[in-house]
Amino acid sequence: MTQMLTRPGAVSASSAGLIRTRPMRDPDFGSPQVMTRRGWWLVVLNVLVPGSAQVLAGNRRLGRFGLGATLLMWTLVVVGGVTALLWHQALLWLTVGGGWVSWLVLSLIQVLCFAYIVLWIVLTFDTLRLVRLVRTRDYAKIAIPLVAVLVLGLCGSATASAANIVGSSRNAISTLFGSGGPSLPPSDGYYNVLLLGADSGLGRDSMRYDSISVVSVNAETGKTTIFGIPRDMPHVPFAPGPMHDLYPDGLQAHDDAECGWGSGINQLTNAVETCHTGPSLYPEATKHGSRPAVEATKDAAEGVLGIKIPYYVFLDMNDFAKLIDALGGVDITVKERLPEGNVPEWGGPDNAEEWATGWIEPGKQHMNGDTAQWYARSRYTTSDFDRMRRQRELQDALLKQFTPQNVLTHFNEIAAAGTSAVDTDLPQDKLPEFFDLMVKAKQQGLTTIDLTPANGVDEFEPDWNDIHAKVKAALHPTPSPTPTG
Numbered sequence: 001m002t003q004m005l006t007r008p009g010a011v012s013a014s015s016a017g018l019i020r021t022r023p024m025r026d027p028d029f030g031s032p033q034v035m036t037r038r039g040w041w042l043v044v045l046n047v048l049v050p051g052s053a054q055v056l057a058g059n060r061r062l063g064r065f066g067l068g069a070t071l072l073m074w075t076l077v078v079v080g081g082v083t084a085l086l087w088h089q090a091l092l093w094l095t096v097g098g099g100w101v102s103w104l105v106l107s108l109i110q111v112l113c114f115a116y117i118v119l120w121i122v123l124t125f126d127t128l129r130l131v132r133l134v135r136t137r138d139y140a141k142i143a144i145p146l147v148a149v150l151v152l153g154l155c156g157s158a159t160a161s162a163a164n165i166v167g168s169s170r171n172a173i174s175t176l177f178g179s180g181g182p183s184l185p186p187s188d189g190y191y192n193v194l195l196l197g198a199d200s201g202l203g204r205d206s207m208r209y210d211s212i213s214v215v216s217v218n219a220e221t222g223k224t225t226i227f228g229i230p231r232d233m234p235h236v237p238f239a240p241g242p243m244h245d246l247y248p249d250g251l252q253a254h255d256d257a258e259c260g261w262g263s264g265i266n267q268l269t270n271a272v273e274t275c276h277t278g279p280s281l282y283p284e285a286t287k288h289g290s291r292p293a294v295e296a297t298k299d300a301a302e303g304v305l306g307i308k309i310p311y312y313v314f315l316d317m318n319d320f321a322k323l324i325d326a327l328g329g330v331d332i333t334v335k336e337r338l339p340e341g342n343v344p345e346w347g348g349p350d351n352a353e354e355w356a357t358g359w360i361e362p363g364k365q366h367m368n369g370d371t372a373q374w375y376a377r378s379r380y381t382t383s384d385f386d387r388m389r390r391q392r393e394l395q396d397a398l399l400k401q402f403t404p405q406n407v408l409t410h411f412n413e414i415a416a417a418g419t420s421a422v423d424t425d426l427p428q429d430k431l432p433e434f435f436d437l438m439v440k441a442k443q444q445g446l447t448t449i450d451l452t453p454a455n456g457v458d459e460f461e462p463d464w465n466d467i468h469a470k471v472k473a474a475l476h477p478t479p480s481p482t483p484t485g
Contacts, residue, residue, distance in 0.1 A: 024056040029135055036140045039131035043148045046127040047155070050120050053127045066123050073116055076109075092432035096173055099428055106170035113163035117156050124152045165408070168415040173428065175419045179289035180427035186219035187308035190475060191437070193217075193426070194298050194312040195226075197320070197376075197391070209266045210317065210377060211391050214301050214309060216475055219433075222440025225474055226395070227305055228388045228450035230459065231266040237303035237464055242281040243272075243296050244303070251300065265300050269293040289425040304451070306468035307475070311426050317377065319421035321369030326413035327406060330372055330397035334362045339381060340374040372397075385452045385459075392448045399442065449474055 024041070028034045042053045051066020083091045094105050128148055133141050197211030212229040235250035243251075251264075251271065272281060272293045279286070282295040290312065298309045324330055339356035360367075360375055367375060376394045379387045407414060426434070451457045451467060 032135060032137045035132060036136040039136050039140060039144045042127050042131055043144055046124055047151050050123050053130060058126060058130045066119060069116060069119055089432050092435055097429050097432040103170055103174060106166050110163045110166045113159050117159050120152065120156060124148055165411045168412045172415040172419050176422060176424060177426060177428035181288035181290065181311065181425040183427040183429050184310045189219055191217045191219055192307050192309045194301050194309050196312060197315040197317055212265060214305055217437050217441060222437040223444055224441040225447045225449065227471065229265060229301060229304055230384055230451060232264040232384060233462065234264055236265045236300045238299045239302035241299045243299050268296045268300060272296045304467060305471045307471060312424060314423040316421050317373055319417060321373045323414065323417040323421050324369035324372050326410050326417045327401040329366050329368050330401060331366050332375065332393055332397050333364050334360055337362055338375065338378045388450050396446060
């Protein structure tokens with residue numbers, strides 16, 4: 001029997017065939033060129049299809065697990081994309097409008113994202129082990145791990161950012177809408193929301209609203225109209241309810257030591273929570289995420305405008321400045337020089353140069369949150385009606401900043417600022433519908449109607465019936481006659 005001898009270092013025919021047919025698992029370890037090329041391929045496969053490098057060249061069980069996880073992630077992304085295109089209302093309900101279901105779905109998505117990052121890290125370092133860097137060319141010993149870790153960092157950070165956005169969304173939704181009021185259908189074709197702004201936290205003693213508006217959104221078209229109510233509008237009437245029972249002829253001023261307040265609508269917090277027992281007037285308010293003073297202001301706004309207002313949004317202007325900063329500031333054209341700072345006891349419009357801590361100069365300006373806040377609240381050298389106009393300008397400028405790119409780039413900061421700046425009783429199950437209406441509203445722009453002398457409203461003796469007629473004409477305009485001929 002003849003014994004076959006092979007030279008040291010020679011490759012048998014069977015081994016050569018094995019190398020040719022399975023170059024990833026059984027390469028020519030003695031060739032730096034082959035090992036370098038193989039190393040780059042393994043890194044590319046790990047990036048494009050995590051788990052495939054292990055299936056081809058390493059632990060097949062780990063590789064199959066990685067491939068299964070990758071396939072699951074791709075499937076979820078594709079299903080989410082298709083659902084967003086074809087059934088976006090269902091996707092919105094699952095993620096933001098479904099109560100505990102949304103919380104569970106968002107939590108699951110966040111856990112899956114972080115779990116996949118951990119798995120990808122394991123697969124990447126296992127891929128570098130499979131590369132056998134000591135057998136690659138000299139430059140590849142540094143280049144291959146550097147590229148692998150760099151790509152892992154980029155892709156992993158993107159996935160981690162997505163997980164953080166999901167978590168921030170879940171927390172913001174739970175905080176803002178966790179105790180919303182009852183879900184109600186639109187009233188006469190519109191969703192009406194009371195928008196309040198003040199410089200102190202909601203419900204503090206003697207807090208007075210600096211900004212009072214009602215946002216009316218057409219439930220079909222998204223067309224949005226904002227009605228501005230002057231903060232000092234006197235003797236406002238109330239819609240049927242506890243405040244109407246107390247003041248059937250409109251809010252009246254008190255002149256005693258305990259209840260010393262005027263008849264303006266911005267006095268309602270003091271009227272309800274100091275001079276009357278608020279919880280007994282509106283016993284369901286707290287349970288529905290509201291307050292008695294807010295409910296009284298809703299009744300007053302309903303009486304002023306002649307429409308139903310089931311919901312409110314309160315903006316704490318101190319934290320609202322943080323929201324503007326999170327969005328990158330706002331662009332506003334200033335029409336007149338305005339002072340910053342609170343007026344001391346000896347101060348006034350005539351000596352603003354002495355007490356002002358700064359000035360907002362006329363012209364186009366990019367404002368940060370602090371400057372925008374002073375722009376909206378400054379009134380000592382101008383009238384309340386001028387301030388209402390500036391608040392509308394700020395609202396329009398802020399709406400323009402809510403672009404998808406801007407929101408995604410600064411989402412965590414925006415969510416954090418929004419949860420501290422906003423209180424509302426909007427129900428969570430309305431969010432999918434409201435999101436659609438917001439998109440439609442952004443495409444059409446806003447219509448603003450301030451109840452001021454400029455719009456024919458007497459600031460001292462308003463004609464409520466005339467105001468009701470103006471509101472009705474704005475929300476339900478008479479169709480123009482069709483020309484004949």
